[in-house]
Amino acid sequence: MGRLTSFVRGFSGTTTTSAVIITVGGLMLFLAVHGGIRGTARVQLAEVAILLIAAVVLAAMVLRRFDWDPSRLLDAAAAGSGLGDALLGPG
Structure with a gap:
């Protein structure tokens, strides 16, 4: 969860990523000690929901940019990939 949090927040570098992992781990340890297993499970359920x-x-934001048309989204992805229609092919 720490690496994912670091990635989502846009942190880079080993020191920053390690600090985020230690912080998230410490938070989970704190919740496990004070809230028990049920408290930890609730936190993880909240994380999944978020x-x-x-x-x-x-x-929704991406689809809105393409006027809610998935075909336009896929066409733009194929055009920008450098592979053309091969991007959308099998395999």
């Missing part, structure tokens, strides 16, 4: 909501919002 990540799912963020993914839906991001997908």
